[in-house]
Amino acid sequence: MLYHAEVTIELKSGMLDPEGTTIKRALEHLGYQTKKVSTAKKYTIQLDSNSADIARQKVDEMCQKIIANPIIHNYTIELREA
Secondary structure, eight states: OEEEEEEEEEEOTTOOOHHHHHHHHHHHHTTOOOSOOOOEEEEEEEEEOSSHHHHHHHHHHHIIIIIOOTTTEEEEEEEEEO
């Protein structure tokens, strides 16, 4: 069965986010008041698997090995049948 996974990668709390800080500062110069701006990356992955559990496990392995750096990133996986 074909599955569609969306992986969102965010920096862990306490990690510096220079892109988010720059965007926050630019928004303030434009007159927008924000408490916090943070960046995230989203990856979409399609894969074949025999079950949703196996597909989730495979995507989790992908995240741990190459997509995310577990020292500085948190990630979430949303999985659905394609």
